[in-house]
Amino acid sequence: MGEIKFMKGNEALAEAAIRAGMQGYFGYPITPQSEVVEYLAMEEPKHNYVLIQAESEVASVNMVYGAAAAGARTMTTTSSPGFSLMQEGVSYIACAELPCLFVNVVRGGPGLGTIQASQGDYFQAVKGGGHGDYHLIVLAPNSVQEMVDHCVLGFELADKYRTPVLLLADGSIGQMMEKVVLPDPIPYKPNKPWATTGKNPDRQRNLITSLYIQSEQMEAKNNILQEKYRQITENEIRYEEYNLADAEVVISAFGVTSRVCKKVVDLGRAEGLKVGILRPITLWPFPVKKFEELANQDRVKFFISVEMNVGQMVEDIRLNVNGKKPVYFYGRQGGIIPTPEEILAAVKSHLK
């Protein structure tokens, strides 16, 4: 059974990566995620992974490209401005179909912003960020435990679909300390016949590229990617329900706000309000059918999306509710985590 520890989110993530058999880490310090590279640097002598503190996030993401293309289990971690810098590489990695793990411990923006927790990078995470038609599998942990669990899951999904996976965390999860159950070290044996490891005489040369200069080939590549995204959408949607069975008000929240909203539900239920939570765990693929299903329930009066931004996931909820029910929004910005009381007040304001 796993080892139980009291750990900071960023450090738990780093420990989980080691236990998941991570072979190459490339990163650049940025608050509030620098503990990841610091932890890996401290632990490095005990393990066999490659660790480079790169000269920039631009270099980091391209080192991930090279390592992934060479067949390694590889990752980088950063925070919002750093992930913006990486977007060119993210797009290349998606097109070249390289399995790897990105972690964005989100801070408040836009611009240099604040180092406090935020969820302002939802659009960047699920709508692209980089250029072209691609998706990342986006996992949104809401606890230190899920930083660990999603790290392991993220590496597995990346290999399963040959695709980049993003953990969209936030500064509060990265910095908070909680009890965590760590997995036993997983023996990782890569099976990547496509990797560029040196051309043996018995095979054709392997090529990792995102260049398809002929229009027909570029379209064909897009079709391959879209078919992969269709399979991921079919198989990998994850969400959590909390008191939804009889809920008349559906609160939706991801990451750390989903935990605040549990308190909102408990407070509301104590007052007799039938409130529940639908928490997307995969932000892409989005739990489309579950939102559609709830929108079709007569008892559901409205949806309210609670986010630490000015309203981003709420757009996806509106798309899937498709006008069948009102969809409201409540959010705070600038690194402010909304309190249960203010969220409950927002919920009640729509019940009048």
Added chain:
Amino acid sequence: MKEGYEVIYKRPKTLLNTRMHYCPGCFHATVHKLLMEVVEEMGIQDKTVGVCPVGCSVFAYDYMDIDMQEAAHGRAAAVATAVKRMLPDRFVFSYQGDGDLAAIGTAETIHACNRGENFTFIFINNGIYGMTGGQMAPTTLEGQKTTTSPHGRDASKVGMPLKMAELVSTLDRVAYVERVSCNSPANARKTKQAIRKAFEIQAKKLGTTFIEVASNCPSGWKCTPVESLNWLKDKAIPYFPLGVFKEPPKE
């Protein structure tokens, strides 16, 4: 083969038998062949991983029968760094032009060299952006006309051409730096010797190896291949002198 004759010039098996897209007279084709001859002669086809750039040689992987990766513009040094770190017993090279290595990718180049990454840079310096149609490069000579310096490079506005071989040779963990050219059969042979020497130093894990090829671009320079050789001899090489800038101490 006719009796009494012997083959003295042939395509290396590591170079694919396909038509190249390079313009007539361009050194890319020559350097591709020399590089693949070295891979064949050292018997390291199964141990070599190349990283190609964005620029005219973006399609280098269409010609080299080895495992290759296509890097984003300027990032070949970061990509090659990771490949070599993950596969330390392989021979890794980046093949980059001047816009790629000395403009958009300067940070990656300098830091890979400063870390002493054990791969080989093949740096094709032709003083111009060939693929995008002949714009000014960081290595365009003072006074040289390009589409974005139509009145000649004005050093008071854009500085002097970057001497990358000289620059990286100042870094402690860089093991071997040589600037070569292919403007004569003798110099082409020296280029091949330099590539081989770089790979041998790489095998000994002595540090970064950096081969700069003073190269040409007849199309971008708007001249004939022969005129491009004259320009190299009379203008480019005097500013970018050939020779060894750094090498490991003799054993």
